Amino acid sequence: MTGATESIKQPRATTGSWYEFATRHRASIVAAVILIFPLVMPFTALAVNILIYGLYAVGFNLVFGYLGLLSFGHAALFGTGAYLCGIAIVHFGCPWYAAIAAGIAGGLLMASLIGVLAIRTRGIYFAMVTMALSQCVYYLFYQAVDLTGGENGLRGINVRTIDLFGLRLDFINPMIRYYVIAAFVIAAFFVMSRILASPFGAVIEAVRENEMRARASGYDVTKTRLLTFVLSGGFCGLAGALQALHLSIVPIEILHYETSGLVVMIALLGGMGTFFGPMIGAAVFLILENVVSVWTVHWQLIVGAIFIACVLFFPAGIWGTLIARGRR
Amino acid sequence: MSAAEGQTKEIILRTRGVGKTFGKFVALNDISAEFSRGAITSIIGPNGAGKSTYFNLLCGAFAPTKGSVEFEGKDVTGLPQHRFAHMGIAKSFQITSVFPQLTTRENIRVGLQALVSRYDIWRPRARLTELVERADELLALVGLWESRERAAKTLAHGEQRALEIGMALASQPRLLLLDEPTAGMSPEETRTMMDLIVKLAKERTVILVEHKMKLVLGISDRILVLHHGELLAEGTPQEVRQNEAVKRVYLGQREH
DSSP states (O other): OOOGGHHOOOOOSSSOOHHHHHHHHHHHHHHHHHHHHHHHOOOOOHHHHHHHHHHHHHHHHIIIEEEEEEOOOHHHHHHHHHHHHEEEEEEETTHHHHHHHHHHHHHHHHHHHHHHHHHHOOTHHHHHHHHHHHHHHHHHHHHHHHHOOOOBOOOOOOOOEEEEEEEEEEETTTTHHHHHHHHHHHHHHHHHHHHHHSHHHHHHHHHHHHHHHHHHHTOOHHHHHHHHHHHHHHHHHHHHHHHHHHHSSSSSGGGGGHHHHHHHHHHHHHHHOOOOOHHHHHHHHHHHHHHHHHHHHTTHHHHHHHHHHHHHHHHTHHHHHHHHHHHH | OOOOSSSSOOOEEEEEEEEETTTTTTEEEOOOEEEEEEEEEEEEEEEEESSHHHHHHHSSSSSSSSEEEEEEEETTTTOOHHHHHTEEEEEEOSSSOOTTTTTHHHHHHHHHHHHHSOOOOSSSSGOOOHHHHHHHHHHOOOOOOGGTTGGGGGGHHHHHHHHHHHHHHHHEEEEEEESSSSTTTOOOHHHHHHHHHHHTTTSSEEEEESSSHHHHHHHHHHHEEEEETTOOOOOOOHHHOOOHHHHHHHHTOOOO
């Protein structure tokens, strides 16, 4: 039974060897790309944005691409992560690592709450329920002015140095800031890769492929969906926490439904249900936005047109299309 | 043919007065029946007789609106369907239902995994090598070894039906429920499937829902005939064939 293990690492139809290589070493490849990324980027701030939105999209993709549910409320998970990280620093004077932990916990908790209420619906109803709940979260944070700063956003998240076992890193320096954030993003990618390769990863895909069959096989579909949604919340919460540290402020717009829509676009552009897709989507989208907005203030028109063209001609997304080519 | 006669008459599954209504429509009314362990029991009846509804009550896809279902002496009425799989009841679907994008082998491997690991998010599943070995055995049993690396959606109809049986077997059922396993099959494929069912029945109890009476007369130990949501007749194939009420129902709409 020599070929016995292949099908596990590579559950879909057999493809080219480069794809198998990329799948086996997916987390390491992402790590390598992330490490050299700022050296080829014009400014580090853009590279940091791509990292953070890429991670946000990776978390979203777990629900959208792997579980097959379109959530329109992921801004609530991303935003809660950002706010809790910020609140921990501004109001409770927590050190940076505790603040990041608070952000992850916030994402997990908010995902549990939204998940419990939304997970029994599907299709358009799931999208609508998650969106409605995330609007509730928006108003909750908007009203809690003492804690969140309301419409002014939460200001004063000043982390100047990162203390790491006696090592003091200057967080103001853009390059150092990039690599500190990159360390978390890379760690998150390793965790995600691990989840996808776990027995539960197979269950997630089985539920997406055929809910009735999964149930008949003995899987609790509702529980599987809920756990996946909560895991997704953890990744989005971490992305939000990093965003708060990066911006030094949490704008209330982070909870706006535009933030939910943005991540759908990024995932579609890169390729839903693929490991590299969300990161590629984030890079392409944010670089486009950056380049085009230098030429014209109507950048959304052009980026929108490019997005529509991509969805029409490459419905599998950039990475999804490349994989399909490689399979031929 | 009557393999069950020599065996013990132990009851594996029993329904007591089960009924199911959808709104005002009574799909099934007051059916009490017993199923012997180790036997092949077929549930037949014309279209709209309530066969599929009864089947769905037996496999837990939905709960009866009245009455109770008992499996191996335990009341299982209203338990969620995934629990049925854990207890040892597996089903195949009338309309082919597989994981289309996964390979044939992964389809069965996922079915097997449900008994071992459902929520482990950390250990690599590549370590569960025994599942792959078991999957390969089942693939050989249902005749799909050659197609193991193909995506399930690319399989021919008959192969997908066979895969479905393989997936049902993956949960190591003591009771196997098959909903029209030969639906849409060619005569050739139908024969292969019937042989497979007889082979499977040697080690487990099989309950079969079938539209075509002729098909099951030869292999069943016992037959239940449903009509308009009621139990019309019950007995050995011989008894059912000679039953006047059954003759009327089947002659009325031409026997297949």
